[in-house]
Amino acid sequence: MKRALAALAFAMLSTPALAQPAADVASNLPAAVAEERITVSSDYRGSYVTVFGVNPDRRGRGDIVVVVRGPTEDATVMRKRRVFGLWVNTAPVRFRETPSFFAVLSNRPLRQIASAQSIWRYRLDAAASARLDSEIPAGADPAGYRNALVRLRRAQGLYQEYAGRASPDRRGGLTLYQGGLFRAVVRLPANAPIAEYYADTYLFRDGRLISTQRVPINIARVGIERTIHDLATHASFWYGIVTVLLALSAGWLASVLFRRS
Amino acid sequence: MIYLPIAEMPVNVLLVLLVSGGVGFVSGLVGVGGGFIMTPSLIFLGVPAPVAVATGASQIAATSFSGIMTQTRRKAVDWRMGMLLSIGGILGSASGVWLFERLLRLGQLDLIISLLYLVLLAGVGGLMLSESLAVMRGRKAGSVTIFRRPIRGIAHNLPFRMRFPRSGLHISVLPPLFLGFAVGVLAAIMGVGGGFILIPAMIYLLRMPTNVVVGTSLFQVLIVSSLVVVLQSTATQTVDLVLAALLMLGGVIGAQLGARLGAGLKNEHIRAILGIVLVIASTKFLWDLVVTPPETYVLGGGLW
Numbered sequence: 082m083k084r085a086l087a088a089l090a091f092a093m094l095s096t097p098a099l100a101q102p103a104a105d106v107a108s109n110l111p112a113a114v115a116e117e118r119i120t121v122s123s124d125y126r127g128s129y130v131t132v133f134g135v136n137p138d139r140r141g142r143g144d145i146v147v148v149v150r151g152p153t154e155d156a157t158v159m160r161k162r163r164v165f166g167l168w169v170n171t172a173p174v175r176f177r178e179t180p181s182f183f184a185v186l187s188n189r190p191l192r193q194i195a196s197a198q199s200i201w202r203y204r205l206d207a208a209a210s211a212r213l214d215s216e217i218p219a220g221a222d223p224a225g226y227r228n229a230l231v232r233l234r235r236a237q238g239l240y241q242e243y244a245g246r247a248s249p250d251r252r253g254g255l256t257l258y259q260g261g262l263f264r265a266v267v268r269l270p271a272n273a274p275i276a277e278y279y280a281d282t283y284l285f286r287d288g289r290l291i292s293t294q295r296v297p298i299n300i301a302r303v304g305i306e307r308t309i310h311d312l313a314t315h316a317s318f319w320y321g322i323v324t325v326l327l328a329l330s331a332g333w334l335a336s337v338l339f340r341r342s
Numbered sequence: 343m344i345y346l347p348i349a350e351m352p353v354n355v356l357l358v359l360l361v362s363g364g365v366g367f368v369s370g371l372v373g374v375g376g377g378f379i380m381t382p383s384l385i386f387l388g389v390p391a392p393v394a395v396a397t398g399a400s401q402i403a404a405t406s407f408s409g410i411m412t413q414t415r416r417k418a419v420d421w422r423m424g425m426l427l428s429i430g431g432i433l434g435s436a437s438g439v440w441l442f443e444r445l446l447r448l449g450q451l452d453l454i455i456s457l458l459y460l461v462l463l464a465g466v467g468g469l470m471l472s473e474s475l476a477v478m479r480g481r482k483a484g485s486v487t488i489f490r491r492p493i494r495g496i497a498h499n500l501p502f503r504m505r506f507p508r509s510g511l512h513i514s515v516l517p518p519l520f521l522g523f524a525v526g527v528l529a530a531i532m533g534v535g536g537g538f539i540l541i542p543a544m545i546y547l548l549r550m551p552t553n554v555v556v557g558t559s560l561f562q563v564l565i566v567s568s569l570v571v572v573l574q575s576t577a578t579q580t581v582d583l584v585l586a587a588l589l590m591l592g593g594v595i596g597a598q599l600g601a602r603l604g605a606g607l608k609n610e611h612i613r614a615i616l617g618i619v620l621v622i623a624s625t626k627f628l629w630d631l632v633v634t635p636p637e638t639y640v641l642g643g644g645l646w
Contacts, residue, residue: 123584125345126352161638167631169453170640229639271345271352272388306347313348313579321575324586325568328400331587332407335594339602340415 107292111135112147112282114296119269120303127271130184130298132280136261143286144187144194146205147255147265149298151182151239152276155214158226158233172218174226179211181274183234184241184267186255191244194285203283203290207231207240238270275300348582349393357387358585359592362401366596369405370412371604372541372556372616377402377534377567378463379623380589389585396574396581401589402535402567405597406560412601413557420508420554424561426515427522427540431566434526439573442531458532460627466542467620474610474617509550509558517548526566535563538620552609 112134119128132147156179159170185205187194195205204210208231217223234240238252247254253267278298284291302310312320345352361383369376377398384394413419445454500514521543529536540559544550550558575581604612 121345123345124343126343156641159640161635161640163634167453168633168635226639229637230641233637233639233641272350275350302347306345309347309583313575313581313583317576317579318572320583321572321581324400324575324581324583325403325571327583327587328404328568328571328590329407331590331594332404332409333411335408335598336411339598 106290108294110282110284110292110294111137112280112294112296114280114298117296117298119298119300121275121300122302122304122306125271125306127273128269129266130269130278130280131264131266132186132282132296133262133264134282134294136257136263136284137292138261138284138286141257141261143284143291144189145255145257145263145265146185146187146191146194146283146285147263148186148205148281148283149182149184149267149269150180150210150279150281151274152180152278153178153210154181155179156211156230158230160221160226172221173215174213174217174221175215176211176227176230177214179230179234180207180240181276182239182269182278183207183210184243184253186243186253186265186267188255188257188263189244191242194288195290196288199285199288199290205283206242207234237272238268239273241267243267269300273300275302344584344588346389346393346582346585348580349389349397349585351388353387353389353585353588355588358588361387362589362592363596365401366405366593367600368596368619369537369593370409370597370600370602371607372600372612372619376405376593377529377536378459378532378538379619380593381532381534382623382626384585390580392578392580393582393585396571396578397585397589399535399567399570399574400581400586401593403564403571404590405593406535406537406564406567408594408597409560409601410557410564412598413560416557416605417508418554419557419561420506420550421561422504423506423509423511423518423548423550423554424558424565426518427525427558427562428565430519430522430524431526431529431536431562432569434523434528435530435566435570436526437523438527438530441527445531455532456627456631458528460624460631462528462539463620463624463627466538467617467624469546469617470542470613471617471621474613477610478614509548509554511548511550513548521547522562525562529566530570535567537563538616541616552613556604 112132115131115133130149136143136145156176157173159173161168162171185191191200191205200206201209208227211227211230217226231240241253243251243253243255245254246256247266255263255265257263278300280296280298282294343352344355365376365380365383368379380401381394381398384398385391410419500516502515503512504515505512525536525540528539537559540562541555544555544559545552571581
């Protein structure tokens with residue numbers, strides 16, 4: 082159970098993939114995040130990631146795209162099919178390097194900013210980020226699996242897309258200000274993995290990528306959350322023993338208390 | 343709301359206490375660990391399946407230990423039988439872990455789990471319900487037809503016989519070992535303690551008196567679930583201490599209340615209640631297998 086479950090649950094967390102931009106693309110776009118470190122304690126309910134920066138073009142030409150990426154992981158998408166009256170998971174398709182969290186924010190719809198090729202090349206949408214790692218079963222729709230992956234993660238709040246400014250009924254958006262200043266805000270739900278994230282900012286002009294910037298965001302546990310997690314990972318055997326002892330004392334205490342009353 | 347450090351999600355404290363208290367109540371009442379309700383409930387609350395399975399085991403350990411304390415005072419634990427069942431259970435759960443990985447590699451683990459739940463819960467529940475109803479009907483009719491245990495079964499004819507004074511049995515050690523093993527395998531695959539299979543098997547296969555069955559099965563469940571907690575936390579690090587503490591709190595209180603109510607009930611009533619609970623739980627799995635799902639794709643293999 083152990084290894085299989087581990088593989089299932091924590092399928093290889095690794096650094097988010099950033100496709101190599103062409104040599105003529107500068108990586109000096111002035112951008113930063115409001116909080117480089119987000120702390121997770123016992124009252125954590127998720128948080129907001131704020132990315133701001135300046136379009137260096139004096140006349141403010143160009144479009145801004147901000148992508149917040151979590152670590153990549155493997156994922157399997159299966160299709161339910163009725164077999165002898167029962168719904169059975171069939172035809173698994175494996176994906177590699179799927180982002181565990183992916184939010185793309187732009188000042189106007191992404192398809193108006195960049196070509197389909199650019200979106201695919203720079204992995205500007207969640208579907209473009211996943212790499213197919215197994216054969217598509219005969220007769221199945223390849224796009225169906227990829228779309229399902231995005232749809233399922235979107236339903237969990239892990240994949241988000243916003244074009245235009247944030248408003249009270251939306252959980253994120255990108256706003257352009259005077260003087261080329263821009264600010265992107267996105268909600269990081271509590272179920273997003275705790276890890277190292279990256280905020281990638283892209284400046285497009287006339288559909289061409291001009292410059293980029295990558296800023297890390299560290300999400301880390303603090304206090305008791307951190308102590309428990311460290312014990313569970315670094316002293317896992319004793320952590321298990323402690324849990325069992327806690328269970329036994331809880332059981333013993335309850336039976337003693339209830340006998341007296 | 344409190345954030346769980348291992349499950350990496352916030353949960354509603356009151357909701358978790360309510361669920362674990364309810365599960366604990368049922369487990370104290372009828373002497374099962376309650377994992378077969380707890381694990382699916384946790385997953386329903388959004389806890390990742392591996393964390394639910396591993397952490398649920400620690401709650402089962404707490405509840406069963408609290409139950410054993412009560413049952414010991416009532417002298418309702420056959421320690422010798424419990425040890426035999428536990429030895430089988432330890433070997434069984436180790437084999438179950440191996441089988442779990444094989445099934446996972448075949449890609450049909452969740453189907454096997456659902457079918458196992460459906461067949462076992464419905465089968466065992468239906469059996470207990472019909473049998474206890476028959477006893478109750480017999481009482482009402484005036485004819486005192488107490489459920490008759492045949493004096494000799496297969497357990498009497500196998501070699502390596504041993505005396506079990508508390509149960510009043512003189513049977514071979516092989517059936518209890520095998521039973522513990524089988525339950526251990528199922529427990530590891532299904533992420534439960536296994537009491538709901540163990541109890542009827544002890545009554546119907548080993549012919550143990552009903553009054554020692556609950557306490558003795560709790561002993562085996564305690565040993566196996568404690569082992570699962572240590573194994574899981576060492577191998578997968580999926581035991582969430584904060585969630586475990588919440589589950590234990592709700593679970594042990596519920597179990598004590600349940601055990602108290604259970605002491606004042608007749609055996610056939612307890613069996614009828616367990617039967618109803620099992621049949622209701624099985625319909626959930628039937629529902630999931632038969633009803634057309636709103637989303638035809640599932641992510642990550644979807645254990646449950």
